[in-house]
Amino acid sequence: MTDFHTGLGKNAANYQPLTPIDFIIRSAQVYPDKTAIIYDDLAHNHLTQTWQQTYTRCRQLADGLRKLGIDKNDTVAVMLPNTPAMVECAFGVPMSGGVLCTLNTRLDINALTFCLQHSEAKVLILDSEFAEHAEIIDETFPNLIVIHATDHAIDVEPFGQMSYEALVASSDSLDNWEMPADEWDAIALNYTSGTTGKPKGVVYHHRGATLNAVSNILDWDMPKHPMYLWTLPLFHCNGWCFPWSIAERAGVNVCLRKIDADLILQLIAKHQVTHYCSAPVVHNMIAGGKPEYKEAITHTVKGWVAGAPPSETMLAAMEAMGFDISHVYGLTEVYGPVTVCAEQEEWNDLDVATRAQKKSRQGVTSHLMxxxxxxxxxxxxxxxxxxxxxxxxxxxxxxxxxxxxxxxxxxxxxxxxxxxxxxxxxxxxxxxxxxxxxxxKDIIISGGENISSIEVENVLYKLPAIESCAVVAAPHDKWGEVPVAFIEIHAGSTLQRDTVMEHCSQHLAGFKVPKYIVFAEIPKTSTGKVQKFELRQAAKSLAHETPKVTASAK
CATH class of the missing domain: 2.30.38.10 (Luciferase; Domain 3)
Known part of the structure; x- marks a missing residue:
């Protein structure tokens, strides 16, 4: 047997840790004058930044953080919308040696303080939009260094120890930063949305972040210099690792502070956006935008959808606009998307309904999983x-x-x-x-038969009056469990219980039809996920008393 080990070990010449920091270094060297960031709200803000400028600012940010005492494995928390500062933090924080903790911008103060305490954050970069939290944070965490980030679209009194721009400007060295010593070193900390209790802190490493960023490119056949619109929150799994993907491709980050369908459509047309990612609700908003803004888009736009499969209605509307939508699946624990519904050429010959069924599947593993x-x-x-x-x-x-x-x-x-x-x-x-x-945990077992709550919910969503719904199990003496449907309807709509029951009976086997219909507000997490554990508690009462179900909702 040939010895392929002795004298052939890893050393500095043949092994360097994988890290997405390499991507911004290369883009700044190879494409220094190519645009890296556009921030344009068509009103107050219009900023354009090259890759060389962005790389310089990230090095300044790293130096500024190190001057504040940030070292390896120190947590730097950020609560920012999809602004240029958020993109810069994806590089500047790990370059300082710190671990980036992107906080959900929809967190209430209780969830926010939990994450800050659990992560042991030393620095918090907080946008002016969330200034209401500043006073309580100061009182609760007296040793936490708060950095105030803003742009001139938001006019509030300054808070914290300094502004974000002052932090960047405080740098007097472009070399006071470091690459990871080990690709297994932590790069980011992301908190789950807490659908079943307290959020869990998910730790990412440099290797996984690098590979997921590259996998995104391969899964999407993403060319060089894409124009990427930030409709996906950058706090979701570090924007599914796309800040690093876009840096590798030397593309453009089109930043977006708020979700507004007409603004999105105008930005797509103005800046020739080629790619974006989003939950179904945003795709539906775009499809429902003003006709004149939709008609102004004359190029192909590629979108990824996750969180729920694309409906036939949404798919048809997006295709009519020239949008190519693909379904992906992932979790916080796997850096974002790890499967993609890879499309086959023969699907183009199918009718929309059949094609939607094919594309509703979560698909096959991504290239590097x-x-x-x-x-x-x-x-x-x-x-x-x-x-x-x-x-x-x-x-x-x-x-x-x-x-x-x-x-x-x-x-x-x-x-x-x-x-x-x-x-x-x-x-x-x-x-x-x-x-x-x-x-x-959501499967319902009734009389020994499995009932998919998603299957029942998909049937309910075919009723136009329903805005949101959730199906959970209620205990039952005879069947063990029976399905219960909680329903919210659109403002101005009316829906009767009998209509719901009849609709379900036409599309579901008898044992899958909800035995109780409850018209009520559905509790959700800060990311919009339904808190089914609360609904299961509410459903338990239905097994012991006559259900208090309204005949209709208005």
Whole structure:
């Protein structure tokens, strides 16, 4: 046997840690005068920044943070909209040695203080839009250094120790920053949305961030110099790692402080935006924008949708506008998208309804995710590839988190048997594509039969009056569990219980039809996810008393 080990180890010449910081270095060197950032709200702000300017500012930011005492593994929290500062923090914070903690801008003060305390943040960069939190944060965390970020679209009294621009300007060296010593070093900390309790802190490493950024490019066939519009919150899994993807491609970050359909359409037309990512609600908003703004878009725009499959209605509307929408799937624990519904050429010959069914699947593994399987529950035995047998989705590979911060037990449970168990139930089709049917904890077992809450919800959403709905289990003496539907309707609409029941009976097997219909406001997390654990508690009362269900809602 030939010895391929002795004298052939890793050294500085043949091994350097993977890090997305390399991407901005290269773009600044190769394309220094290419545009990196555009910030244009068509009113107050219009900023254009090159890759050389952006790289310089990121080095200044790193130096400024180090002067404040930030060192390796210190947490720098940021609560910013999709502004240029947020893009710069994706590079400047890890260049300082710190770990970037992007906080959900919709957090209430209780959730915000939990994240700041749990992460042990030393610096918080807080946008003026969230100035209402500043006083309580100062009182609760007297040693926390608060940096005030703003732009002239927001006019508030300054707060904190200094402004973001003053922090950048405080730098007197462009070389006071560092690359990671190990690609396993933490680069970011992201908190889950807490649909089942307290948020969990998910730790990312430089290697995973690099690979996910490259995987995005491969999955999307993204060319050099794309024009990327930030409709996706940068606090979601570090914007699904797209700040680093765009840097690798030397593309343009078109920043967007707020979601507004008409503004989005105008920016797409004005700046010839080529790519964007979003939840279905934003795609629907764009499709419902003003006709004159939609007609001004004459080029192909590519979009990714995640969080829910694209509906037939949405897909048809976006295709009519010349938009090419693809469905992806991921979780906070895997840096964002790790599967993509890779489209086949023959799908173009299908009618819209059939094509929507194909594209509604979560698809196949992304290019750089090593393992993706649907296992029979509690085992590592794959389900049959028949599109019927359900199992739990599991992932393994270099784009899985390091683990949960300060939660060794939860990390061990998540990585049981050498796989990351997603908690999502799905099926695998003969072509290898998978489709999520439900969350494991949300499946309803009635009379020994599994009921997918997602399947029932999808049927309910076909009723035009329904704005939001959620289906959970209620205990039942005879059947064990029965489905309960909680429904919110659009303002100005009316919906009767009998209409809902009749509609469900036409589209579902009898045992899947909700036994209770409750018209009520549906509790959601700060990211808009339904808090089903609260609804399950409410549903328990229905097993012990006559349900208080309104006959109609207005």
């Amino acid at each position: 090593t393992g993706f399987e649907v296992f029979k529950q509690g085992t590592t035995e794959p389900v049959a590839a028949d599109g019927e047998e359900m199992g739990e989705l599991a992932l393994r590979g270099n784009m899985v988190m390091k683990g949960y911060l300060k939660s060794h037990k939860a990390t061990e449970e998540a990585f049981a048997d050498g796989w990351f168990r997603t908690g999502d139930l799905g099926v695998k089709y003969p072509d290898g594509y998978i489709k999520i049917m439900d969350r494991l």
